[in-house]
Amino acid sequence: MNYPARPLHSFDVTLDPDSPDLPAPTFDWFRRDAATRPAFLTVNGDTVRIIDAAHGFIDVKADVLTAALRRSDTDLATLLAQHSTVELDGAESHLTKAALAAAHVPDITTAPTADGPGPPPPAAGEPDPPFELDL
Numbered sequence: 227m228n229y230p231a232r233p234l235h236s237f238d239v240t241l242d243p244d245s246p247d248l249p250a251p252t253f254d255w256f257r258r259d260a261a262t263r264p265a266f267l268t269v270n271g272d273t274v275r276i277i278d279a280a281h282g283f284i285d286v287k288a289d290v291l292t293a294a295l296r297r298s299d300t301d302l303a304t305l306l307a308q309h310s311t312v313e314l315d316g317a318e319s320h321l322t323k324a325a326l327a328a329a330h331v332p333d334i335t336t337a338p339t340a341d342g343p344g345p346p347p348p349a350a351g352e353p354d355p356p357f358e359l360d361l
Contacts, residue, residue, distance in 0.1 A: 263317040276325035286328040293335040294324035302327045
Protein backbone atom coordinates (compact mmCIF):
# COMPACT_ATOMS: atom_id res chain seq x y z
CA MET A 227 0.00 0.00 0.00
CA ASN A 228 1.36 3.40 -0.90
CA TYR A 229 1.02 6.18 1.59
CA PRO A 230 1.06 9.81 0.52
CA ALA A 231 4.36 11.59 1.11
CA ARG A 232 4.40 13.82 4.15
CA PRO A 233 6.74 16.75 4.62
CA LEU A 234 9.69 16.30 6.97
CA HIS A 235 10.72 19.54 8.58
CA SER A 236 14.38 20.29 9.27
CA PHE A 237 13.55 22.25 12.47
CA ASP A 238 15.92 24.95 11.30
CA VAL A 239 14.25 28.22 10.35
CA THR A 240 17.13 29.16 8.07
CA LEU A 241 16.90 25.97 6.05
CA ASP A 242 13.15 25.52 6.29
CA PRO A 243 11.09 28.68 6.92
CA ASP A 244 7.94 26.54 7.40
CA SER A 245 9.46 24.41 10.17
CA PRO A 246 7.66 24.36 13.50
CA ASP A 247 8.90 26.73 16.17
CA LEU A 248 10.65 24.48 18.71
CA PRO A 249 12.63 25.70 21.68
CA ALA A 250 16.38 25.20 21.45
CA PRO A 251 17.67 22.36 23.59
CA THR A 252 19.63 23.30 26.68
CA PHE A 253 23.08 21.84 27.14
CA ASP A 254 23.34 21.78 30.92
CA TRP A 255 26.14 19.23 30.93
CA PHE A 256 28.50 21.72 29.26
CA ARG A 257 27.88 24.52 31.71
CA ARG A 258 30.37 25.31 34.41
CA ASP A 259 30.57 27.75 37.24
CA ALA A 260 31.57 31.06 35.67
CA ALA A 261 33.62 31.94 38.75
CA THR A 262 35.97 28.97 38.26
CA ARG A 263 38.58 28.99 35.52
CA PRO A 264 39.07 25.59 33.81
CA ALA A 265 42.42 23.81 33.91
CA PHE A 266 43.75 21.23 31.47
CA LEU A 267 46.25 18.46 32.00
CA THR A 268 48.55 16.20 30.06
CA VAL A 269 50.35 13.12 31.36
CA ASN A 270 53.85 12.12 30.31
CA GLY A 271 55.09 9.10 32.27
CA ASP A 272 55.01 9.96 35.95
CA THR A 273 54.87 13.72 35.30
CA VAL A 274 51.60 15.62 34.98
CA ARG A 275 51.47 19.05 33.33
CA ILE A 276 48.57 21.27 34.37
CA ILE A 277 47.81 24.24 32.13
CA ASP A 278 46.04 27.20 33.74
CA ALA A 279 45.37 30.53 32.05
CA ALA A 280 46.68 32.61 34.98
CA HIS A 281 49.39 30.33 36.40
CA GLY A 282 50.70 28.88 33.15
CA PHE A 283 52.32 25.44 32.95
CA ILE A 284 52.72 23.54 36.23
CA ASP A 285 54.72 20.29 36.07
CA VAL A 286 54.39 17.93 39.06
CA LYS A 287 54.94 14.26 39.85
CA ALA A 288 51.75 12.18 39.57
CA ASP A 289 51.94 10.71 43.09
CA VAL A 290 52.44 14.16 44.66
CA LEU A 291 49.50 15.56 42.66
CA THR A 292 47.36 12.59 43.76
CA ALA A 293 48.11 13.38 47.40
CA ALA A 294 47.23 17.05 46.86
CA LEU A 295 43.98 16.22 45.04
CA ARG A 296 42.76 14.38 48.15
CA ARG A 297 42.65 17.65 50.06
CA SER A 298 39.74 20.09 50.19
CA ASP A 299 39.78 23.46 48.40
CA THR A 300 39.99 25.38 51.67
CA ASP A 301 42.85 23.20 52.92
CA LEU A 302 44.79 23.77 49.68
CA ALA A 303 44.20 27.52 49.81
CA THR A 304 45.38 27.61 53.45
CA LEU A 305 48.50 25.60 52.65
CA LEU A 306 49.35 27.81 49.69
CA ALA A 307 48.90 30.94 51.79
CA GLN A 308 51.20 29.57 54.51
CA HIS A 309 53.96 27.90 52.49
CA SER A 310 54.46 29.80 49.29
CA THR A 311 54.32 33.08 47.49
CA VAL A 312 51.61 31.91 45.08
CA GLU A 313 48.87 34.51 44.64
CA LEU A 314 45.38 32.99 44.32
CA ASP A 315 42.72 35.07 42.61
CA GLY A 316 39.79 32.86 43.64
CA ALA A 317 39.07 31.56 40.14
CA GLU A 318 41.38 28.53 40.34
CA SER A 319 39.89 25.08 39.89
CA HIS A 320 40.55 22.33 42.42
CA LEU A 321 43.05 20.81 39.97
CA THR A 322 45.00 24.07 39.71
CA LYS A 323 45.13 24.52 43.50
CA ALA A 324 46.28 20.93 43.94
CA ALA A 325 48.99 21.35 41.29
CA LEU A 326 50.22 24.60 42.86
CA ALA A 327 50.31 22.93 46.28
CA ALA A 328 52.13 19.91 44.85
CA ALA A 329 54.73 22.23 43.29
CA HIS A 330 55.19 24.68 46.18
CA VAL A 331 54.33 22.90 49.47
CA PRO A 332 57.17 20.53 50.37
CA ASP A 333 55.26 18.36 52.88
CA ILE A 334 52.05 17.90 50.86
CA THR A 335 52.36 14.11 50.84
CA THR A 336 53.02 13.72 54.59
CA ALA A 337 50.36 16.05 55.98
CA PRO A 338 46.94 14.61 56.86
CA THR A 339 44.38 14.50 54.06
CA ALA A 340 40.87 15.97 54.09
CA ASP A 341 39.55 12.61 55.29
CA GLY A 342 41.80 12.79 58.35
CA PRO A 343 44.45 10.36 59.42
CA GLY A 344 43.83 6.68 58.86
CA PRO A 345 43.47 4.09 61.60
CA PRO A 346 46.67 3.09 63.38
CA PRO A 347 48.41 0.00 62.01
CA PRO A 348 47.83 -3.24 63.94
CA ALA A 349 50.41 -4.16 66.56
CA ALA A 350 52.85 -6.96 65.79
CA GLY A 351 51.36 -10.38 66.55
CA GLU A 352 47.81 -9.01 66.73
CA PRO A 353 45.31 -11.12 64.74
CA ASP A 354 43.35 -9.61 61.87
CA PRO A 355 39.83 -8.47 62.80
CA PRO A 356 37.09 -10.94 61.84
CA PHE A 357 34.81 -10.25 58.90
CA GLU A 358 31.91 -11.99 57.21
CA LEU A 359 31.05 -12.32 53.56
CA ASP A 360 27.49 -12.35 52.26
CA LEU A 361 27.47 -14.75 49.36
